[in-house]
Amino acid sequence: MKSSSYNSLKLISEKFSVSPTTVSRVLSGQAKKYRISPETEKAIKDFAIRENFTPNPIAKGLRLKKTLTIGLVIPDIANPFFAGIASQVVNVARTHGYSIVLCDSEENPALEQQSVELLWARQVDGMILCAVGQTADYLVRYAREKRPLVLVDRVFPDLGLPYVSADNFSGAKAATDYLLDNGHRRIACLQGMCGTAPSKARVSGYTTALHARGVPFDPRLVAGDSFGEQSGYLDTKLLLRAAPDITAIFAMSNLLALGALRALREENRAVPDDISVVAFDDQPYLAHLSPPLTTVAQPHLEMGAAAVKLLLDHMRNPANAMSSGLLLPTSLIIRKSVRKISQPTTQ
Amino acid sequence: MKSSSYNSLKLISEKFSVSPTTVSRVLSGQAKKYRISPETEKAIKDFAIRENFTPNPIAKGLRLKKTLTIGLVIPDIANPFFAGIASQVVNVARTHGYSIVLCDSEENPALEQQSVELLWARQVDGMILCAVGQTADYLVRYAREKRPLVLVDRVFPDLGLPYVSADNFSGAKAATDYLLDNGHRRIACLQGMCGTAPSKARVSGYTTALHARGVPFDPRLVAGDSFGEQSGYLDTKLLLRAAPDITAIFAMSNLLALGALRALREENRAVPDDISVVAFDDQPYLAHLSPPLTTVAQPHLEMGAAAVKLLLDHMRNPANAMSSGLLLPTSLIIRKSVRKISQPTTQ
DNA sequence: ATGAAAGCGCTAACAA
DNA sequence: TTGTTAGCGCTTTCAT
DSSP: OOOSSSOSHHHHHHHTTSOHHHHHHHHTTOTTTTTOOHHHHHHHHHHHHHTTOOOOHHHHHHHHTOOSEEEEEESOTTSHHHHHHHHHHHHHHHHTTOEEEEEEOTTOHHHHHHHHHHHHHTTOSEEEEOOOSSOOTTHHHHHHTTOOEEEESSOOGGGTOOEEEEOHHHHHHHHHHHHHHTTOOSEEEEOOSTTSHHHHHHHHHHHHHHHHTTOOOOGGGEEOSOSSHHHHHHHHHHHHHHOTTOOEEEESSHHHHHHHHHHHHHTTOOTTTTOEEEEESOOGGGGGBSSOOEEEEOOHHHHHHHHHHHHHHHHHOGGGTTTOEEEEOOEEEOOSSOOOOSOOOOO | OOOSSSOSHHHHHHHTTSOHHHHHHHHTTOTTTTTOOHHHHHHHHHHHHHTTOOOOHHHHHHHHTOOSEEEEEESOTTSHHHHHHHHHHHHHHHHTTOEEEEEEOTTOHHHHHHHHHHHHHTTOSEEEEOOOSSOOTTHHHHHHTTOOEEEESSOOGGGTOOEEEEOHHHHHHHHHHHHHHTTOOSEEEEOOSTTSHHHHHHHHHHHHHHHHTTOOOOGGGEEOSOSSHHHHHHHHHHHHHHOTTOOEEEESSHHHHHHHHHHHHHTTOOTTTTOEEEEESOOGGGGGBSSOOEEEEOOHHHHHHHHHHHHHHHHHOGGGTTTOEEEEOOEEEOOSSOOOOSOOOOO
16 A cells, blocks of 8 residues: 555565566566566565556666657647547557657647657657648658657648548548539538648549539639638638528538538528538537538547557557558448438439 | 757767756756856757757656656546546646646546556656546545645545535536526436536535425436436436426436437427426537537536646645645526426525 | 666766 | 766666
């Protein structure tokens, strides 16, 4: 129960009249290897368990230059999408003996960079980063130095860093196809922050779907420059004025969808009767909205888990850094926010 | 840009032909104190900035027995309530120079204890714990040892540990009063995990409100033993059979409310026309539900911030441990899930 | 089968 | 005004 009494190998070694080396070897499971007498081994082990002793990881970290620690930088841990990623990161890291040092960049690129540097300074063994911003040039240095760093969601394929992302292109294409199947032709698109990989991929999925069906692409139907609720609200209002003939809105984040819903309600446009809505990124509550929202689900839990695995892999084998980008499949969750307005076109 | 070249005081000291001590003093802002020549000071400082050098915190931690690190143990980081707490904890900790090591206990008391012990072993300077479970006897030891540890939300006042919680009693009382004001008399109550402080306080607020109005307390109207969605769903179903005459449900967590809504929808009971619902703990999406839910908002962001402040205070001044429990006020957010069914009784 | 000694990078007494 | 030394707690050569 008293844990403060025996808190170093030295103290324990004295108690058993052996050297700290021996204790260290026992406690790091190297007893066999060094043929330490079974009695000493058992005595020390039992004692350690009884007194709840663990060799000080700070000292260990200093000596071994390994801290069994992974840095996680997230734009906003209160956002359920990132919270989900974090939960998986924490859990799979733990099963591999790693702890997570969490930083929140508050959607601020400067703070993000600062956090990344802080974490390296803190000697984390590796890092998982959900970047914000359109660029992240400060990362090239870490890429060059081949530090174990994996990017999640907001990805920069050009940097040569491993990454994990949802297959945003296919997800957006599937959603747009679904809308087209339901007879929609004037489909507005509420995009996220321009220039970011997810936003580009999603818009590209949207236009690709349009082209494939021969539906003319109207740039005026693409609005927005942020993933937030406020932007969804504002841009929906504008869209409704600029293009009153739209029959559907594809909101490329769930916050965007929430904002759109709010605007639509204010403008007395019923969903889906007047306007259909498809969101991006599933969250449990979307099923409880009125109406329950059809959305493109991202496997965010898997993304978190995959990121840790990729990272651990790169930590063990720095050789295969630069390699792998992972694109995880999305799935279209059909609920009740899309109205069929005519026969589907031929498939 | 090359950060790996000069990565110790020693190297730098050699470069400038001074001792590591001098460099250490400069870099820890003690130049004045030791009257180090302004030139050396400036040279070293500039160099450190240019080369992006920070003294290794691991070595520092070993030497100083301080890691500038706070442990945070949370039952489920994917739960928006806890995610909100975490975001504040991370942010205010950062402004004070502390980093957060995050553990997720997955609502599992054994894992929680393990996490707490891991964090102490990792030499965190202090810890913030959102406990799960009805008891947490393993904590008495840390209370006795006067370790800097503050409890949040799921609180154990008897342990003599500082804590931060919402004023669950008053919140529940206010919600019940509101229901009573709207003419409800048969009010069911979906409680959380029995025996936990928040659940006890909330039920107690509920019964107190009832008594104050002379409304008889019917124990059959109190159901549930978990804060989860599933429990809300199931117990609402049971409640509807056991007490068909209820006109309102007070769901003591937002997940419970979601579950109740799902059950009600299945049973074709309209909210609020057939049954009124009040939830506990506000989340952004509650406003977007159908109907928008009336709820008792907990100041969870403030709770996170307050926890860190309390912790830092106790870290600086271990004397006032055992002292302070903080109860933060809740607020009733009135939306559209309660129907007025008669004149309010006289206040 | 076990130990002594060195050193990871840092800071704080104690010189000077 | 600056440096020397010791030591935080650990692991790892190298000896024995």
